[in-house]
Amino acid sequence: MSDGSDRWPITDGYVVPIAGLIALLFALMAGLTAPRALSGDPTDALLPIGFALGALAALRLRQRYGETNAEQDGDAADDEAA
Numbered sequence: 001m002s003d004g005s006d007r008w009p010i011t012d013g014y015v016v017p018i019a020g021l022i023a024l025l026f027a028l029m030a031g032l033t034a035p036r037a038l039s040g041d042p043t044d045a046l047l048p049i050g051f052a053l054g055a056l057a058a059l060r061l062r063q064r065y066g067e068t069n070a071e072q073d074g075d076a077a078d079d080e081a082a
Contacts, residue, residue, distance in 0.1 A: 019062035026055035 030051035037045040 015065040016062050019058045019065065023055045023058035023062060026051045026058060030055060 030048045033048045033051065037048050
């Protein structure tokens with residue numbers, strides 16, 4: 001199942017799209033729970049804030065693995081050109 005490269009199979013295109021979908025899901029849930037938080041008890045605001053933080057964490061994960069994958073692709077292109 002390995003192509004002989006030193007890259008992990010999970011970073012070969014799976015993490016970035018899945019993290020993007022999770023970020024979208026968390027942002028959607030934060031938006032859906034925001035009206036209840038704004039019209040209710042102040043403790044109800046914790047749920048959309050938690051969802052928003054989850055969306056930001058998923059975006060950060062997506063960004064980190066996207067940069068890592070791009071750097072590895074750039075290194076592979078440099079190796080092939082040499």
